[in-house]
Amino acid sequence: MGAGLTTISLRNVKYRWGPDQPLTLDIDAFAVESGERLFLHGASGSGKSTLLNILAGVLLPEQGTVQCLGQEINTLGNRERDRFRADHVGMIFQQFNLVPYLSLLENVLLPCHFSARRRDNAGAGGLAAKEAGQLLDRLGLGRDMRARTVTQLSVGQQQRVAVARALIGKPELIIADEPTSALDAERRGRFLDLLLGNCEALGSTLLYVSHDLSLISHFTRSISMPEINRAPQQEAA
Amino acid sequence: MISVALSTLLLLGVDRARTSARQSFSQTISATDLIVGARTGAIQLLLYSVFHLGDATNNVDWKSYQAIASHPDVAWAIPISLGDSHRGFPVLGTTPDFFKLFRYGAKQPLRFAQGRPFDGIFEAVIGAKVAEKLNYRIGGSIILSHGTSGVNLISHADKPFTIVGILAETGTPVDRTVHVSLAAIEAIHLDWSGGAPMPGVSIPEQYVTKFDLTPKTITAALIGLKSRIAVFRVQRYVNEFKGEPLMAALPGVALDQLWDVMSIAEQSLLFTSAMVVVASLAGLVAVLLAGLGERRRELAILRSVGAGPWQILLLILGESVFVTLAACVAGLLALDVLTWITSPWIQSHYGLTLSNDPVSINELVLLAAILIAAAIASTIPALKAYRQTLVDGLTPRI
Numbered sequence: 001m002g003a004g005l006t007t008i009s010l011r012n013v014k015y016r017w018g019p020d021q022p023l024t025l026d027i028d029a030f031a032v033e034s035g036e037r038l039f040l041h042g043a044s045g046s047g048k049s050t051l052l053n054i055l056a057g058v059l060l061p062e063q064g065t066v067q068c069l070g071q072e073i074n075t076l077g078n079r080e081r082d083r084f085r086a087d088h089v090g091m092i093f094q095q096f097n098l099v100p101y102l103s104l105l106e107n108v109l110l111p112c113h114f115s116a117r118r119r120d121n122a123g124a125g126g127l128a129a130k131e132a133g134q135l136l137d138r139l140g141l142g143r144d145m146r147a148r149t150v151t152q153l154s155v156g157q158q159q160r161v162a163v164a165r166a167l168i169g170k171p172e173l174i175i176a177d178e179p180t181s182a183l184d185a186e187r188r189g190r191f192l193d194l195l196l197g198n199c200e201a202l203g204s205t206l207l208y209v210s211h212d213l214s215l216i217s218h219f220t221r222s223i224s225m226p227e228i229n230r231a232p233q234q235e236a237a
Numbered sequence: 238m239i240s241v242a243l244s245t246l247l248l249l250g251v252d253r254a255r256t257s258a259r260q261s262f263s264q265t266i267s268a269t270d271l272i273v274g275a276r277t278g279a280i281q282l283l284l285y286s287v288f289h290l291g292d293a294t295n296n297v298d299w300k301s302y303q304a305i306a307s308h309p310d311v312a313w314a315i316p317i318s319l320g321d322s323h324r325g326f327p328v329l330g331t332t333p334d335f336f337k338l339f340r341y342g343a344k345q346p347l348r349f350a351q352g353r354p355f356d357g358i359f360e361a362v363i364g365a366k367v368a369e370k371l372n373y374r375i376g377g378s379i380i381l382s383h384g385t386s387g388v389n390l391i392s393h394a395d396k397p398f399t400i401v402g403i404l405a406e407t408g409t410p411v412d413r414t415v416h417v418s419l420a421a422i423e424a425i426h427l428d429w430s431g432g433a434p435m436p437g438v439s440i441p442e443q444y445v446t447k448f449d450l451t452p453k454t455i456t457a458a459l460i461g462l463k464s465r466i467a468v469f470r471v472q473r474y475v476n477e478f479k480g481e482p483l484m485a486a487l488p489g490v491a492l493d494q495l496w497d498v499m500s501i502a503e504q505s506l507l508f509t510s511a512m513v514v515v516a517s518l519a520g521l522v523a524v525l526l527a528g529l530g531e532r533r534r535e536l537a538i539l540r541s542v543g544a545g546p547w548q549i550l551l552l553i554l555g556e557s558v559f560v561t562l563a564a565c566v567a568g569l570l571a572l573d574v575l576t577w578i579t580s581p582w583i584q585s586h587y588g589l590t591l592s593n594d595p596v597s598i599n600e601l602v603l604l605a606a607i608l609i610a611a612a613i614a615s616t617i618p619a620l621k622a623y624r625q626t627l628v629d630g631l632t633p634r635i
Contacts, residue, residue: 049632058540058630079545086543091631093541096534114543165542177632 006067007173007205008032008055013064015050024050025061026231032205034172037196039219040209045233046225048209052177055207056089057081069172086115090166090204092195094178097162098150105146108132108164111171118169128168135164139194156187163195167202174199174206181210192218238564244517245568245607246575248510249600253572255503256599261342263492265409266459268340270468271485273297273305273475274457279486280495285319286457287488288410289327292385293319296454301480305458308474310467313338316455318422321381322390326367328381328415330422330452336362338461341409351375352402358421358446362402364412373400379415381425383433391433393425395441420450460485514607518561518614525557525618529625533633536626550623557615558608565604569596 008031015025025047032038042048053059054066057073058081066074069088073081090111098107112119112128122128136146139160150158159179166174176195180188196218199206208219216222226233266287274282275295284290306314315338318330329335333354336347352375355362363373373379377400382390398417406412427448428440440448462468468487475485536549544552573595 049630053630053632056541056631079547082543082545085541089541091541093534093538093631097538099535099538110539111542 006031007034007069009067011065013054013061013066015054015059015061023231025054025229027064027228028230030228032207034205035203037199037206037218037220038208039216039222040207040225041211041213041222042209042225043211047229047231048225052175052209055175056091057085083115086111087117088172090171090174092159092162092166092174092176092179095155095182098158100150104136104148104150104161105129105132107150107161108135108168110165111169115169118171121169132164132168135167136161138198139164155182156191159183159191160194163198167198170202170204172204174204176206176208178210180212180215188215238560240517240520241561241564242567242571244514245565245604246571248514248603248607249569249572251506251510252600252603253576255507256597259496261408262496263489264342265492266341266488267344268461269459269488270462270465271460271472271475272457272488273460273483273485276482276484279491282457282484282486283488283491283495286317289319289329289414293456296456297458297483298454298481299452301478301483302455302458304480305460305475305478308471310462310464310471311460312463313461315339315459316419316452317457317459318419318452319456320385321383321422322385323379323381323415324371326413326415327385328417330417330419332419335416339411341407341411347407347411348405350403350405355401355416355418358418358424358450359396359398360401360417361398362404362416363400364404364414365406366412367415368403373403375400375403395439396425419452419455423450423452515610518611521557521560521611522614522617525553525615526621529618529622533625533629536622537629537631537633540626541631546623546626549626550619553619553622554612554615557618558612561608561611565607569600569604
């Protein structure tokens with residue numbers, strides 16, 4: 001990852017949910033540099049969910065270009081976008097991050113099922129499992145924890161497993177959608193440190209969405225949705 | 238999943254019982270190559286000669302019987318005479334050879350639970366059900382009645398019979414029959430004419446031996462041939478017999494025809510169980526559909542690691558088919574265990590031999606049909622998941 005490369009660049013992106021709906025997203029320009037740790041402040045109804053879906057290649061804008069890691073993903077077909085996301089994006093949700101019927105290691109290794117690139121990065125064959133184990137160790141979930149099922153973990157522990165899953169195979173872009181909202185105040189700080197530290201170690205770009213303004217100090221840049229989205233704010237659905 | 242397993246069990250069970258019943262039925266009488274009787278339909282001949290139901294339209298002359306029995310291809314012949322009954326059970330007049338030569342099921346011979354075949358004139362051998370229902374024992378005395386309908390029969394009260402043998406249960410009409418000698422049938426009708434006792438004539442039992450007790454007519458005869466190949470030749474011989482109008486029926490063929498008549502019952506039973514399977518599959522689909530709402534976050538996670546909507550669809554489809562497959566296997570295993578446990582009891586109570594094969598071709602076809610139906614039904618939740626994930630993307634609104 002060279003410094004100064006743009007990880008994300010949106011130009012003139014417009015999106016609406018239905019043909020007779022008002023615009024949800026109307027973004028003139030939005031860019032994220034490589035290696036940045038960007039804090040994106042968005043309340044519900046601000047269009048942040050739609051933006052995340054577009055960045056991940058799940059939705060296509062009706063207009064505009066979405067450049068991600070040098071590729072215009074809005075020109076890719078559905079399957080190619082899915083593959084792009086599998087290869088280059090790690091995602092952390094606010095809660096219920098884990099698939100309940102899989103083991104912890106299987107949860108962490110999920111991206112390797114969908115992306116050959118990340119599988120290779122993690123190490124082919126049994127090495128990927130070892131890599132997953134090391135990630136979990138670094139996040140404070142040692143071997144004795146690993147035998148537990150998803151439901152036996154606390155929320156904080158689940159979130160950390162989610163971080164491991166997002167990081168395995170070294171994806172270039174990490175998107176975190178309010179990952180600390182479900183944690184209590186004292187855990188938040190520790191969690192953030194872990195997340196930021198690991199992202200930095202891998203050289204990944206982090207896009208962190210939250211409405212907890214108290215965390216801003218941890219990030220290199222902060223921006224709020226209304227600053228980039230010209231579309232009128234919607235009431236939460 | 239349990240309901241699908243249970244309904245599979247039901248469907249396969251019904252099918253297995255049906256095929257076993259058919260097989261058992263066609264083995265009501267085995268090792269008999271031909272049944273000879275007066276010219277009627279094959280089913281009718283079968284009904285009265287083997288099942289003792291209904292009446293013969295005509296009798297077979299003793300001389301004709303002897304001619305047929307001495308045909309070079311005939312290995313053995315058992316004459317039978319019907320027309321009397323005992324408290325609702327048919328009485329069969331025959332020779333002691335009957336107990337040696339009659340076969341049923343998988344070529345099983347008749348066994349005596351107690352006693353021996355009849356020897357003297359007024360001796361009777363009763364089937365297992367007769368003994369059970371009327372609570373008879375060896376040495377008991379019974380009176381036969383003339384005719385086979387249940388009511389208003391004139392009885393042969395002056396000539397009682399002694400029970401000397403009770404047969405073991407067979408699950409065939411033999412169980413409900415009272416067996417006596419041909420001579421006995423003649424004896425009880427000595428002082429009768431045209432179906433009623435002759436007024437003023439009475440021949441007490443101790444004098445019957447003074448008369449010639451060779452039967453003049455019999456109702457039918459069971460024939461065994463020296464070689465199976467001769468069956469059509471002998472059949473033609475009987476059909477074209479110059480002495481009187483006779484026919485020879487192949488028991489297997491006639492049994493199959495009779496079974497087809499009853500097939501409506503088995504078809505409807507099969508149909509009902511198929512409907513039960515459909516109902517349980519519908520239940521499975523409903524459960525899957527309901528569960529989709531709960532799984533939106535899980536599906537969003539899968540989308541986030543790179544799954545496409547198509548893969549989600551296949552996942553749901555695959556889950557459903559897999560559950561059905563597991564349920565089918567469970568149902569089949571349960572059926573096999575159940576069959577293994579209950580078949581001795583069923584055999585002795587209903588005369589039904591359940592096949593012990595773990596699975597038959599027919600059952601595999603049924604299982605395949607169930608899986609295909611499940612796959613088709615599963616497209617409903619799979620498509621819903623597909624549409625749902627397109628709308629939800631990574632951020633389901635719950």
